[in-house]
Amino acid sequence: MEKTRFDKLIENLPGEIWQKIAQIDELKGRWVGSARLHPQTLGRLKKSVLVTSSGSSTRIEGAKLTDEQIEKLLRGIDIQKLGDRDSQEVAGY
Structure with missing residues (x-):
């Protein structure tokens, strides 16, 4: 199966970007879990x-x-x- 343009772009993301994405995902989970x-x-x-x-x-x-x-x-x-x-x-x- 041929990779999409998106797949190719994702492969080349620097580690710093992946860390930021992980932090955002973690914060999102915390907000939803503790939202009052x-x-x-x-x-x-x-x-x-x-x-x-x-x-x-x-x-x-x-x-x-x-x-x-x-x-x-x-x-x-x-x-x-x-x-x-x-x-x-x-x-x-």
Whole structure:
């Protein structure tokens, strides 16, 4: 299998860069493990993740709703009947 351009670039990274990457990865793990978020902030993050992940997931399946439309759908705005397939996909997510 032929190496990609990315693979070739990675092979040539100096050791200093690899050390920095390892430090970043370690710090990221520490932050996630010890994060204490205000409940309101956590709620907003959860909502944002739900909108973006359901949007991405359903777009993979062919849905054409934007994240803004998905957010409105999840809030119950402009919903009379889930008649189109895209809306049904998001609601089922």
